[in-house]
Amino acid sequence: MGRTPCCDKNGLKKGPWTTEEDHKLTSYIHMHGPANWRTLPKNAGLQRCGKSCRLRWTNYLRPDIKRGRFAFQEEETIIQLHSILGNKWSAIAARLPGRTDNEIKNYWNTHIRKRLLRSGIDPVTHAPRLDHLDLSAILGNALCHVNPAASLLALLAAAGSQPPPHPSLINPELLRIAAALASLKQENPELYLQRLQESQLAQHQQTLTDPQTTPSQLTQQQQVELDRFLELNNNNNNNSGTQVSRQDNFVSLPKDFGFWNTIPELSDWYYQHNLISGGSGGNVSNANSSVTSTPLSSPAQVTPTSSTFLNGSLSATTTTEDERESYCSSLLKFEIPESLELLDDFM
DNA sequence: AATTTAACCAACCGCCGAGCG
DNA sequence: GCGCTCGGCGGTTGGTTAAAT
Known part of the structure; x- marks a missing residue:
C-alpha cells in the first residue's frame, strides 16, 4: 500500500x-x-x-536560471504581479523567465518590501499607508526637487487629517491645490470637516484591504486581473512609445477613490470636465487628461506601469538603489492636465 | 583591529493536493 | 476507498559577508 x-x-x-x-x-x-x-x-x-x-x-x-541582479523591468513586474497574486511566488516566477520562486521571494523580502514601506506603500495591500510613510523623506525630496508646497502635505498628514491625503498630491500641481485646501481648512474648518465626513473612503479602503485567506489556486478575479496585466504588458512591449488606451486596459478612477472623494466638489469638477469617468461626467478621452487610473476591484491597488507614466525617462536597465527608489516615488505622481488651473476658480 | 549589527540568500521545514498502489 | 508518498509550495532559519561602531 x-x-x-x-x-x-x-x-x-x-x-x-x-x-x-x-x-x-x-x-x-x-x-x-x-x-x-x-x-x-x-x-x-x-x-x-x-x-x-x-x-x-x-x-x-538549473541551466536556464538567470543569475545576478534583478533588472528594473523585472522588479516592476514582480510588484505588479504581487499586487494581483499576493505571495504566490511560484505563480510570479512562472511569469519571470529564469527566476525561481525562492529567488523572487528573497528579493521581495529583502529589497522590494522595504522600498515599498519607505515609499509609504503597504507591501501587502499595495495601497498607500500613512503609518508606514516616511514623511520626512517625502518632505525632504519635495523641498529639494519638487515644490515646497509638499510641506503642506506633511503638515496635513502629521496633523492627523483623516483620511490621509492621497500620495498623488506629491505632484507639484496637486501640491498647489493642497495649499489651497490647507487654506480652506484654515479659513473654514467646519466646511472642510464636513467634506471629510461625507467621504466614503473608509468603505473603499475596506474593499481594498479585505483580509481574505489566499487559496492555493488563483481565484477567478485574480486570473482576470492577471490577464489584464499581462495583456497590458504585451501591448506596452509591442508598441513602445505608444500609450495604451486606458479606456481599454484600466478602469478609471472610481468616484469614491482616496483623496478625491474627501473633497466632493473636486471630484465632481473632474467628472464635469470629463477628466475622469465613472461619475456624472464622461470617459477619459482627452489625451492630456490622464489624471489617474487603477485596475478594477483588485485585492490591492495596482500602480500603473512605468511605460505608461514615465515617458521613457528611466531606462529599463537602470538599477541603482537611488534610481529605483526615485521611481517608486514617481509612481505616486500623476499627470495633471493644464485645464486643472481652472481649479483656482473652484477654490 | 576587534566586535557588533545588519543584510543577504541558500537551504530547510512543514504543510497540502495529486496520484500511486 | 484508503493510506501513503511525491512533488510543489510558502514560511522560516541560520550561515556568510559587509558595514558600522
Whole structure:
C-alpha cells in the first residue's frame, strides 16, 4: 500500500552543497533528466534527500536560471504581479523567465518590501499607508526637487487629517491645490470637516484591504486581473512609445477613490470636465487628461506601469538603489492636465 | 583591529493536493 | 476507498559577508 518513503533522513547530509555534489547532481540530470527524485540521490551517488536534490536543482543548478541582479523591468513586474497574486511566488516566477520562486521571494523580502514601506506603500495591500510613510523623506525630496508646497502635505498628514491625503498630491500641481485646501481648512474648518465626513473612503479602503485567506489556486478575479496585466504588458512591449488606451486596459478612477472623494466638489469638477469617468461626467478621452487610473476591484491597488507614466525617462536597465527608489516615488505622481488651473476658480 | 549589527540568500521545514498502489 | 508518498509550495532559519561602531 502506498509508496516507500522518499528517503531515510538518518545519515543523509544537510547544509550547503559542495561543488562536487553539484557536479554529481548536474551530471546525473544531464544524462537521465530530472525524474524520480526519490531514487535520484542514490543513483547519482549523493548522500542527500531527494527533496534536497530537487531544491538544489530547481533553485540553483538549473541551466536556464538567470543569475545576478534583478533588472528594473523585472522588479516592476514582480510588484505588479504581487499586487494581483499576493505571495504566490511560484505563480510570479512562472511569469519571470529564469527566476525561481525562492529567488523572487528573497528579493521581495529583502529589497522590494522595504522600498515599498519607505515609499509609504503597504507591501501587502499595495495601497498607500500613512503609518508606514516616511514623511520626512517625502518632505525632504519635495523641498529639494519638487515644490515646497509638499510641506503642506506633511503638515496635513502629521496633523492627523483623516483620511490621509492621497500620495498623488506629491505632484507639484496637486501640491498647489493642497495649499489651497490647507487654506480652506484654515479659513473654514467646519466646511472642510464636513467634506471629510461625507467621504466614503473608509468603505473603499475596506474593499481594498479585505483580509481574505489566499487559496492555493488563483481565484477567478485574480486570473482576470492577471490577464489584464499581462495583456497590458504585451501591448506596452509591442508598441513602445505608444500609450495604451486606458479606456481599454484600466478602469478609471472610481468616484469614491482616496483623496478625491474627501473633497466632493473636486471630484465632481473632474467628472464635469470629463477628466475622469465613472461619475456624472464622461470617459477619459482627452489625451492630456490622464489624471489617474487603477485596475478594477483588485485585492490591492495596482500602480500603473512605468511605460505608461514615465515617458521613457528611466531606462529599463537602470538599477541603482537611488534610481529605483526615485521611481517608486514617481509612481505616486500623476499627470495633471493644464485645464486643472481652472481649479483656482473652484477654490 | 576587534566586535557588533545588519543584510543577504541558500537551504530547510512543514504543510497540502495529486496520484500511486 | 484508503493510506501513503511525491512533488510543489510558502514560511522560516541560520550561515556568510559587509558595514558600522
